[in-house]
Every structure is written in structure tokens, then in C-alpha cells.
Amino acid sequence: MSPRRSDPQARSALIDIAAGLLAGEGPQALSARRIAAEAGSSTMTVYTNFGGMSGLVREMVHEGFARLETYFSHVATTGDPVADMAMYGRAYRHNALTNPHLYAVMFGGASPAGFSLTAEDRQHGRYTLSTVVECASRCIAAGRFRPGDAELVAHQLWTAVHGLVTLELGDYLIEPCNAGVVFEAQLTGLMVGAGDTFASATRSVGSSLERMGKEIVNVDPDPSYGESPRHGGG
Amino acid sequence: MSPRRSDPQARSALIDIAAGLLAGEGPQALSARRIAAEAGSSTMTVYTNFGGMSGLVREMVHEGFARLETYFSHVATTGDPVADMAMYGRAYRHNALTNPHLYAVMFGGASPAGFSLTAEDRQHGRYTLSTVVECASRCIAAGRFRPGDAELVAHQLWTAVHGLVTLELGDYLIEPCNAGVVFEAQLTGLMVGAGDTFASATRSVGSSLERMGKEIVNVDPDPSYGESPRHGGG
DNA sequence: TTTTTTACATAACGCTGTTATGCCAGGCCG
DNA sequence: CGGCCTGGCATAACAGCGTTATGTAAAAAA
Known part of the structure; x- marks a missing residue:
């Protein structure tokens, strides 16, 4: 034209x-x-x-992370780092529910068949979560979370919220397990799990955890189906 | 031929x-x-x-859930329901890491472009988790988890583990945040969060949680991008 | 003004899922 | 036994995809 x-x-x-x-x-x-x-x-x-299409999709992924960061920036600091953390979780879920398809492209790979993100793209996405990491640091510094790696805690929260949002977008969560209810319960549970009651609680729960071996990794119901030996045993 | x-x-x-x-x-x-x-x-x-291809992919999804169920069936009951629960979590992750592409098809939609699961398919998949729900019931009955909805607890665990596995398969988790470390920490945190220390812990954490409003849902950084009005507020 | 660069339109290639057509091996019935 | 008929499969075609080669014309450079 x-x-x-x-x-x-x-x-x-x-x-x-x-x-x-x-x-x-x-x-x-x-x-x-x-x-x-x-x-x-x-x-x-x-x-x-x-x-090519990959480049365009890549830009859309960046756009998606930019929107998430915008939501994060709108989280008002209440002075209570734990409350802030929960708000970050809600903001994360709200962003995903507002832009469901975009979120699916960012993480689910709902894009042209052979598309895959670059390591730099993932790095870019992870950088968006630095806000959450800082908040985790504040939680630890305030004694609200047990001392430890802030990045580890942030990743725990991230993976948990991401998992719920993913299954919610995939319509895997149905009544009576309302996604919002599960989400709020999850938030509370995560805060408690990361909280200062951890040490004492570990005394009652951790003993059983330590009793568990990892022999499950040796169970292979049908080895002929074995895929790439990705499972390194973490 | x-x-x-x-x-x-x-x-x-x-x-x-x-x-x-x-x-x-x-x-x-x-x-x-x-x-x-x-x-x-x-x-x-x-x-x-x-x-058509959708039908074949559907069968593969069923196959994937069947494998997961096989792994679940190999979890030996230790008598400690909390330990069993953690083992289910490990089995879930192991199954995903062993069949990464299949897992992606099951939940990530890494399949022919226009493919989507039926409500029955999702129901089928959810049914696989009934084992975990039963284990949650046992945890509650044994007083190891606080009284409440076993299905809710099971869904919390599921979504958290699923989220970690998804991001792990998508290479979103990198060193020094080893996925295995995050996973074990997540397991412990989830057990603690669902544990009997909840009530007391809520006293110290819940007060801040209740102080939070939900004004975040009113923040819309760029309404022109608004997608389908899916976000019902859960 | 002339030359060069470059963004874009057109058309084609190889690939995809899907469908219409036709063949031909079975089962069924006279 | 012989004819009919059902139905699974091969072939070929259609519409769409991402991508690429070629040509054209406009903008930048000389």
C-alpha cells in the first residue's frame, strides 16, 4: 500500500x-x-x-513479562513483607487470568509448533521475579520467614503459584475445588511453610520425611517407553 | 503391504x-x-x-495418566501418611521427568496446534489423583494435617508440584536454584503448611494476610490488551 | 541525477491435518 | 461355489502453515 x-x-x-x-x-x-x-x-x-514467527512470538513473550512487571510495580508496599508477598502472588495470578493465552505462550509453549525460548528469554523472564526475591529477603530479614536462601523461597512461591495458575487456565481445577479457594489456601500454606514455625514444625514432620528413601526412582513400569534420560535424579 | x-x-x-x-x-x-x-x-x-490426530493425542494423554497411575501404585505404604504423601510427590515428579514430552502433551498442550482436551479427558486425569486425595484423608485422620477438605489439600499439593515440574521441564529453573533442592524444600514446606501447626502459625501470619485487600485486581496497566474476560475473580 | 540499499509483494517449496476417491480383500448370502 | 457388499486402506488432492527466492519500487546515499 x-x-x-x-x-x-x-x-x-x-x-x-x-x-x-x-x-x-x-x-x-x-x-x-x-x-x-x-x-x-x-x-x-x-x-x-x-x-520469522519465532522472533515475533519472542517479542510477545517479552511483552507478557512486561505486563507482569507492571502488575508487580502496582503492588503497594504495606510495610508487612509477608502481606506484600501474598499480594505479589495475587498479582501474578491476576496477570495470568487477564492474559491467559499470552501466559500460555510464555510458559506453556502454546505457539508455533517448533518454537522454543532462548536461554536469554528465560533469563529475562526470571529477572522479572527479582522483585519477589527482594520481598523474600525482606521477609527473612524481618524474621517472618526462616533464615535461608531468599531466591529459593521465591522460587518455591513462584512454582507453586505458577502450577495452580497453569492448571486453572487448563480447566483442570473444577468445582467444588474452586481455584480461588485453592489459591488463597495455597498462599496461606506457603507463608506458613516458609514461616518461622518451620523449625518447630520440622520436628514433628521432618522426622517422617527423613525416613523416606528415594527408591521410587527405580520403579519403571514400562522401560520400552523410556524417553530422553533427562531425569538426573535432582 | x-x-x-x-x-x-x-x-x-x-x-x-x-x-x-x-x-x-x-x-x-x-x-x-x-x-x-x-x-x-x-x-x-x-x-x-x-x-484424526486429536484422537490419537487423546489416547496418548490417557497413556500418560496410566503411567502416572502405575508410578503411584508402586508407592509402598509406609504407615506414615505424611511420608506416603511426600512419596507421591516424588513419584509425580519422577514420572514427569521420565516422560517429559508426554507430560507436556498432557498439561502443556504441546500437541497439534488446535488440539484441546475434552472435559472427560480432564476428568479422567483428575481421577488419577484420587490416590493422593485418599492419602490426604489419611493425613487428616491421623491428625498430621489440620482438619479440612482432603481434596483441597490434595489439589494444593498437586498444583505446587505440577508448577515446579512444569518450570523444570521448561528449563526455567537454573543453578544455583537446583530443581531438586527446590522440590524437596517445597515438599517440606507443603507438609508443614498443611500440618497441625497451621492453627498456631496462622495466628502470627494470618493477621497480616487478613489485612490485605484485593485492590490489585483493579489495576489494569494496558486495557487495550485485555483478553477474554476470563478472570472472574475466582 | 544516478546508484545503492532495502522493505515489501508475489509466488513457490515443503510441510501439516484432513478429505474425497477408488481399490480390493474380507464376510455374507444366494 | 459365485456374486454382492461392506469397510479398511492407499492414493491424490485441498487448504493451511512457516519459510524462501525473486522481482519491484521507493527511500537513502552519492
């Missing part, structure tokens, strides 16, 4: 269109032809601007 | 081939043509036996 040269807004325009398509019609609408048609151009624009 | 009629083993043979392809070469090898070529037949076999 109007082939203007070096249009700096072309990139963000395409990203916006792709985001709208993803939000409105789901992942299957994320095709180069569809995006180009929506933008009134040909599929080549995707390649000149992003080098 | 040898067009034998009504071969009841054709289905499982195709499933086996598909599972092997998925395990060996990843999700992108899961194509009707590839499977047919591997089976020495044409793509029509996929349609006569499964009605």
Missing part, C-alpha cells in the same frame, strides 16, 4: 495486532498470514521485522 | 509408535505422515483408528 521506509512503529504495530489476535481468537490465530492480512501487508513484514 | 482386516492391535501399535516418536524426537515428530511412515502404512490409518 504505502511502502514507507524504516517505519519504527511497524514492529510494535505488528506486535499489537498479534497480541490482539492471540487474545481474541487464541493461539491458532497466530499465523504469519493472518497477522499480515490484519496489518494489510504481506507475510514478508513478519520476516523483515522479526526474522 | 499386508492389508489385514480388523486388526485389534493396530490401535495400540500406532500409539506405541507415536509414543516412541514423541519420546525420541519431540512433539514436532508427532505428525500423521511420520507415524504412518513409521508404521509402514498411510495416513488414513490414523483416521480409521482414531478419527
Whole structure:
């Protein structure tokens, strides 16, 4: 139509269109032809601007993390680090529920078949959680969480909330196990589990935990199905 | 080649081939043509036996849950329900790490673009966790977990472990946050969070939790990106 | 103004799931 | 035994995908 040269807004325009398509019609609408048609151009624009669909999806993932960071930045510091932490959890879930398809692209790989994130992309995403790590540090410093690695605690919270959100988006959580109820219970349980009662509680629970071996890893119901030997035994 | 009629083993043979392809070469090898070529037949076999790729993928999901159930059945009952529960968690993670691609298909939707599970499929998968629910009941009955809904507790554990496993498979967890370390810490924290120390711990933590409002859900950094109004507030 | 760069449109390649057509081996019935 | 008929499978085609080669024309550079 109007082939203007070096249009700096072309990139963000395409990203916006792709985001709208993803939000409105789901992942299957994320095709180069569809995006180009929506933008009134040909599929080549995707390649000149992003080098291919992977590049565009990558930008959308960054956009997704940017939105998450925006939500995080809107969490008001209450002075109570534990309360702040729970708010970060709620913000995380709210972001995922508000942008379900985008969240699926970020973590679930609901994108063009052969797409996979770069290590740098994952690093970028993990960096978004530095806010949570800092909050965990504050919780520990305030004596509300037991002394330990703040990053470890933050990862515990992250993985737990991520798991619930993922299953919630996949419609795996149904009544009467309301996702919101499970979420709030999860939040409380995580705070308690990370809390200062840990040491005493470990006395009653940990003894059983230590009794457990790991012989389960030797059980292989059908070795012929064995996939890549990824399981290193952690 | 040898067009034998009504071969009841054709289905499982195709499933086996598909599972092997998925395990060996990843999700992108899961194509009707590839499977047919591997089976020495044409793509029509996929349609006569499964009605399409979705049907075959569905069967593979069932296969995945069957493997998980097998692992669960190999968890020896130690007499300590909390220890058993932790073992279920380890079995769950072990199954996911042993069959990473299959696990991704089960929950991540790493399958043909437009594929989605039926409500019955999810019900089927959830049924696999009834073992964990029973174990939670035993934990509660033994006074090791605080009184409450066993299904709720089981779902908490499930979502937490699932989240960690998902991020681990997606290479989102890196050193020094070793996934195994996070996992064991998560297990312990979950047991403590669900434990009988909950009531007392809530006294110190819950007060802050109750102070939190939910005003975060009103923050919308960029409404133009708003996706489907899925967020019902749980 | 002339040259070069470069973004884009067009068309094609190889791939995907899916479907219509036709063949041909079985089971069934006369 | 011979003819019919059902149905699984192979072949080929259709629509769509990501990607790429080629050509064109406009913007930047000389």
C-alpha cells in the first residue's frame, strides 16, 4: 500500500495486532498470514521485522513479562513483607487470568509448533521475579520467614503459584475445588511453610520425611517407553 | 503391504509408535505422515483408528495418566501418611521427568496446534489423583494435617508440584536454584503448611494476610490488551 | 541525477491435518 | 461355489502453515 521506509512503529504495530489476535481468537490465530492480512501487508513484514514467527512470538513473550512487571510495580508496599508477598502472588495470578493465552505462550509453549525460548528469554523472564526475591529477603530479614536462601523461597512461591495458575487456565481445577479457594489456601500454606514455625514444625514432620528413601526412582513400569534420560535424579 | 482386516492391535501399535516418536524426537515428530511412515502404512490409518490426530493425542494423554497411575501404585505404604504423601510427590515428579514430552502433551498442550482436551479427558486425569486425595484423608485422620477438605489439600499439593515440574521441564529453573533442592524444600514446606501447626502459625501470619485487600485486581496497566474476560475473580 | 540499499509483494517449496476417491480383500448370502 | 457388499486402506488432492527466492519500487546515499 504505502511502502514507507524504516517505519519504527511497524514492529510494535505488528506486535499489537498479534497480541490482539492471540487474545481474541487464541493461539491458532497466530499465523504469519493472518497477522499480515490484519496489518494489510504481506507475510514478508513478519520476516523483515522479526526474522520469522519465532522472533515475533519472542517479542510477545517479552511483552507478557512486561505486563507482569507492571502488575508487580502496582503492588503497594504495606510495610508487612509477608502481606506484600501474598499480594505479589495475587498479582501474578491476576496477570495470568487477564492474559491467559499470552501466559500460555510464555510458559506453556502454546505457539508455533517448533518454537522454543532462548536461554536469554528465560533469563529475562526470571529477572522479572527479582522483585519477589527482594520481598523474600525482606521477609527473612524481618524474621517472618526462616533464615535461608531468599531466591529459593521465591522460587518455591513462584512454582507453586505458577502450577495452580497453569492448571486453572487448563480447566483442570473444577468445582467444588474452586481455584480461588485453592489459591488463597495455597498462599496461606506457603507463608506458613516458609514461616518461622518451620523449625518447630520440622520436628514433628521432618522426622517422617527423613525416613523416606528415594527408591521410587527405580520403579519403571514400562522401560520400552523410556524417553530422553533427562531425569538426573535432582 | 499386508492389508489385514480388523486388526485389534493396530490401535495400540500406532500409539506405541507415536509414543516412541514423541519420546525420541519431540512433539514436532508427532505428525500423521511420520507415524504412518513409521508404521509402514498411510495416513488414513490414523483416521480409521482414531478419527484424526486429536484422537490419537487423546489416547496418548490417557497413556500418560496410566503411567502416572502405575508410578503411584508402586508407592509402598509406609504407615506414615505424611511420608506416603511426600512419596507421591516424588513419584509425580519422577514420572514427569521420565516422560517429559508426554507430560507436556498432557498439561502443556504441546500437541497439534488446535488440539484441546475434552472435559472427560480432564476428568479422567483428575481421577488419577484420587490416590493422593485418599492419602490426604489419611493425613487428616491421623491428625498430621489440620482438619479440612482432603481434596483441597490434595489439589494444593498437586498444583505446587505440577508448577515446579512444569518450570523444570521448561528449563526455567537454573543453578544455583537446583530443581531438586527446590522440590524437596517445597515438599517440606507443603507438609508443614498443611500440618497441625497451621492453627498456631496462622495466628502470627494470618493477621497480616487478613489485612490485605484485593485492590490489585483493579489495576489494569494496558486495557487495550485485555483478553477474554476470563478472570472472574475466582 | 544516478546508484545503492532495502522493505515489501508475489509466488513457490515443503510441510501439516484432513478429505474425497477408488481399490480390493474380507464376510455374507444366494 | 459365485456374486454382492461392506469397510479398511492407499492414493491424490485441498487448504493451511512457516519459510524462501525473486522481482519491484521507493527511500537513502552519492
